[in-house]
Amino acid sequence: MQANRELFDEVMVPNYNPSAVIPVKGEGSRVWDQTGKEFIDFAGGIAVNCLGHCHPALVSALKEQGEKIWHLSNVMTNEPALRLAKKLTDATFAEKVYFANSGAEANEAALKLARRWALDKFGAEKSQIIAFNKGFHGRTFFTVTVGGQAAYSDGFGPKPADVTHVDYNDLSAFEKTISDNTCAVMMEPLQGEGGIISPNPEFVQAVRELCDKHNALLIFDEVQTGVGRTGDLYAYQGLGVTPDILTTAKALGGGFPIGAMLTTTDIASHLKVGTHGSTYGGNPLACAVAEAAFDTVNTEAVLSGVKAKEQLFRDGLNAINDKYNVFSEVRGKGLLLGAVLNDKFEGRARDFLVASAQHGLMSLVAGTNVVRFTPSLVITNEEIAEGLARFEQAVAAVVNG
Ligand SMILES: *Cc1c(COP(=O)(O)O)cnc(C)c1O
Numbered sequence: 001m002q003a004n005r006e007l008f009d010e011v012m013v014p015n016y017n018p019s020a021v022i023p024v025k026g027e028g029s030r031v032w033d034q035t036g037k038e039f040i041d042f043a044g045g046i047a048v049n050c051l052g053h054c055h056p057a058l059v060s061a062l063k064e065q066g067e068k069i070w071h072l073s074n075v076m077t078n079e080p081a082l083r084l085a086k087k088l089t090d091a092t093f094a095e096k097v098y099f100a101n102s103g104a105e106a107n108e109a110a111l112k113l114a115r116r117w118a119l120d121k122f123g124a125e126k127s128q129i130i131a132f133n134k135g136f137h138g139r140t141f142f143t144v145t146v147g148g149q150a151a152y153s154d155g156f157g158p159k160p161a162d163v164t165h166v167d168y169n170d171l172s173a174f175e176k177t178i179s180d181n182t183c184a185v186m187m188e189p190l191q192g193e194g195g196i197i198s199p200n201p202e203f204v205q206a207v208r209e210l211c212d213k214h215n216a217l218l219i220f221d222e223v224q225t226g227v228g229r230t231g232d233l234y235a236y237q238g239l240g241v242t243p244d245i246l247t248t249a250k251a252l253g254g255g256f257p258i259g260a261m262l263t264t265t266d267i268a269s270h271l272k273v274g275t276h277g278s279t280y281g282g283n284p285l286a287c288a289v290a291e292a293a294f295d296t297v298n299t300e301a302v303l304s305g306v307k308a309k310e311q312l313f314r315d316g317l318n319a320i321n322d323k324y325n326v327f328s329e330v331r332g333k334g335l336l337l338g339a340v341l342n343d344k345f346e347g348r349a350r351d352f353l354v355a356s357a358q359h360g361l362m363s364l365v366a367g368t369n370v371v372r373f374t375p376s377l378v379i380t381n382e383e384i385a386e387g388l389a390r391f392e393q394a395v396a397a398v399v400n401g
Pocket of ligand 1: 101102103104105107136137138139188192193221222223224225249250
């Protein structure tokens with residue numbers, strides 16, 4: 001059997017349109033496809049592979065746990081899940097952890113918890129959820145409805161009710177919308193999929209204060225920003241604003257599917273026995289790999305390395321821009337960076353992604369106008385230089401038609 005791109009069209013549901021490149025092996029920030037062509041990976045599996053491909057610590061955790069026990073269900077707890085939960089609570093504001101298998105599931109749990117908390121404490125009136133235009137929270141029906149892109153949530157029939165959207169960083173619109181009937185506010189502490197949009201620190205501070213004033217829970221979706229991505233373990237720590245509930249996934253497992261919702265003991269008490277659950281949530285294999293990823297990332301060396309590597313990316317992208325004049329701005333934080341195309345190249349982010357792949361570089365887009373980079377947090381400086389050189393060739397190819 002030929003496992004090639006044609007087979008995708010034959011046997012896969014057509015909700016994706018993947019590249020013709022089929023990677024078969026990865027090591028650190030290098031990947032090889034079926035033909036042996038080598039790529040530098042600036043995409044990191046969409047901010048998932050925080051330690052690159054096949055990091056020895058993760059491979060050994062996977063092998064070790066794989067020879068002990070794989071799965072138990074939530075009828076029994078397990079050692080890796082307990083250890084990981086303890087480490088997550090020790091390192092954050094949170095006191096309690098719920099494990100899921102993805103970002104959307106962690107967010108689904110957060111939203112259900114917020115609704116249950118509000119119902120228990122204040123009654124059925126307090127059900128409004130405020131979220132932000134261009135926000136992204138996953139693809140389950142509740143999370144995609146809370147996400148700020150109607151194109152993703154329309155066309156599936158009646159949506160979960162009482163979800164309101166306002167513009168990110170628009171404090172006056174937010175102030176007019178929040179009330180005592182607001183149950184929760186869900187936001188990314190830096191919008192990823194929406195185009196790498198940083199929050200205005202005063203805006204986030206004011207959102208926190210207004211949530212307190214109206215007894216609404218503040219939920220930070222750190223699925224993309226979490227686990228070192230912005231140079232802090234979690235982005236809220238760099239913002240100086242603490243949420244009531246935090247969700248984390250993507251980099252949490254370094255490539256193994258896992259998500260988690262973190263909160264306080266008081267709020268967590270509203271998810272009583274039987275109110276919510278997941279067959280695989282807290283699976284020992286996932287938690288063992290995530291524990292190894294967490295131990296490796298949550299060190300001064302890796303976190304300060306992210307800030308140093310951010311500067312290398314910014315310097316390199318600015319140098320490319322000085323030569324080719326393609327970006328209006330390089331924005332983002334840590335290794336969650338976006339090169340925003342200027343008017344001349346408006347809407348052509350995908351062309352840069354395709355040209356990059358042709359020149360041996362894996363990159364991403366965020367919307368139609370931003371080329372996004374979310375590499376491994378431990379990508380070497382040499383790999384950054386080599387990847388930027390390939391990106392420059394790709395930019396030259398796009399500019400020269
Ligand atoms: C990717 C992402 C999600 C969805 O995560 P899945 O694992 O795909 O369900 C949710 N929120 C944010 C901010 C994300 O970037």
